[in-house]
Amino acid sequence: MQLPSHLQKAIESEVSKYGLGNITRAAADLSEKYRLLQPSTERFITTELDRLAYIAVRMPATFAAARAVFAEMRRLATELPVNSLLDLGAGPGTAAWAAVNVFEDVHRITLIEQDRGLISLGKTFAGESEDEALRSADWLSLNLKTVDEFPAHDLVVCSYSLGEIETEAARKVLRAAWYAAIRAIAIIEPGTMKGFELVRNARDELIKSGGNVLAPCPHHQTCPMSGDDWCHFARRFQRTPLHRRIKSAALGYEDEKFSYIVVAKHPVRQVQARVIRHPLRRPGYTQIQICDKDQLRSITVTRSDRELWKRARKIDWGDDWEVKEERKRNKRK
Ligand SMILES: C[S@@+](CC[C@H](N)C(=O)[O-])C[C@H]1O[C@@H](n2cnc3c(N)ncnc32)[C@H](O)[C@@H]1O
Numbered sequence: 151m152q153l154p155s156h157l158q159k160a161i162e163s164e165v166s167k168y169g170l171g172n173i174t175r176a177a178a179d180l181s182e183k184y185r186l187l188q189p190s191t192e193r194f195i196t197t198e199l200d201r202l203a204y205i206a207v208r209m210p211a212t213f214a215a216a217r218a219v220f221a222e223m224r225r226l227a228t229e230l231p232v233n234s235l236l237d238l239g240a241g242p243g244t245a246a247w248a249a250v251n252v253f254e255d256v257h258r259i260t261l262i263e264q265d266r267g268l269i270s271l272g273k274t275f276a277g278e279s280e281d282e283a284l285r286s287a288d289w290l291s292l293n294l295k296t297v298d299e300f301p302a303h304d305l306v307v308c309s310y311s312l313g314e315i316e317t318e319a320a321r322k323v324l325r326a327a328w329y330a331a332i333r334a335i336a337i338i339e340p341g342t343m344k345g346f347e348l349v350r351n352a353r354d355e356l357i358k359s360g361g362n363v364l365a366p367c368p369h370h371q372t373c374p375m376s377g378d379d380w381c382h383f384a385r386r387f388q389r390t391p392l393h394r395r396i397k398s399a400a401l402g403y404e405d406e407k408f409s410y411i412v413v414a415k416h417p418v419r420q421v422q423a424r425v426i427r428h429p430l431r432r433p434g435y436t437q438i439q440i441c442d443k444d445q446l447r448s449i450t451v452t453r454s455d456r457e458l459w460k461r462a463r464k465i466d467w468g469d470d471w472e473v474k475e476e477r478k479r480n481k482r483k
Pocket residue numbers: 195208209212213238239240241242243244245262263264265268292293294295308309310311314315
């Protein structure tokens with residue numbers, strides 16, 4: 151997975167105006183800020199160097215996560231039309247780029263962002279897109295906390311943004327976002343304990359408001375994840391030479407870890423079970439951790455079960471697992 155080439159070129163052109171050394175230092179400072187700071191009234195990204203550092207280092211990662219979430223949403227609910235998108239805490243428009251990459255029929259996009267500098271860069275990048283909806287998107291410079299009502303759109307997304315807002319204010323934003331969602335809402339956060347906690351609380355709130363969880367959960371019961379465990383997934387993206395140089399990274403790829411929830415307004419088909427870890431592959435057997443209808447459990451598939459074995463060998467972290475088939479087979483034994 152990589153950023154669309156038009157976007158990547160536009161980013162490189164902006165970064166080249168500031169010099170790689172400056173961007174690299176700003177990226178290191180920003181990463182430390184994100185590590186230490188709590189959700190607050192202060193802004194995390196404040197200077198042009200911060201903005202470009204964020205864009206060069208984090209945009210490929212958050213794009214990969216948002217794209218994975220939208221792809222899963224489309225896979226599970228092909229009938230759900232996404233003609234309009236509202237991106238809250240849009241930054242440079244990452245989630246909107248991911249959405250037009252997945253949903254072919256998006257023709258209206260609204261992005262809300264508090265930082266005018268990010269909006270300006272976002273507009274520059276969007277101007278390079280092949281997608282008409284992205285090029286003609288509405289960018290609103292607003293503080294989400296001060297807005298009581300958002301304009302209605304099919305899909306509302308909060309990608310890596312709610313976590314920057316204090317808990318009570320974020321709850322209010324979530325309520326207004328849910329109200330604005332005609333079809334569905336997607337919340338994406340870093341795949342950390344803290345990110346997951348936010349996602350789990352949002353899940354509880356949205357279910358209480360009558361929402362139907364589409365992904366990743368196979369049920370609407372209380373989330374069974376407990377203790378110091380957290381539900382998250384990963385998406386690999388290819389590092390560009392620019393990304394590698396800024397991060398002084400040896401590997402040609404990075405795995406972005408994220409937690410997410412997609413909740414629909416109308417009843418939806420859920421997966422039967424979700425694979426919540428990398429499967430453990432050993433000669434003769436594969437062990438798969440799943441979140442099932444009512445519990446977390448581990449299943450072991452042995453080579454002797456030919457059909458299940460074929461599936462188990464291909465299954466990956468984040469995929470769904472068909473439980474019925476597995477139960478039928480266990481009964482037959
Ligand atoms: C980590 S960035 C994520 C940007 C983008 N959504 C992405 O996925 O790459 C968080 C963004 O949320 C914005 N944000 C945070 N609090 C906000 C608020 N109260 N109102 C508007 N935007 C906000 C920040 O300015 C920043 O651009």
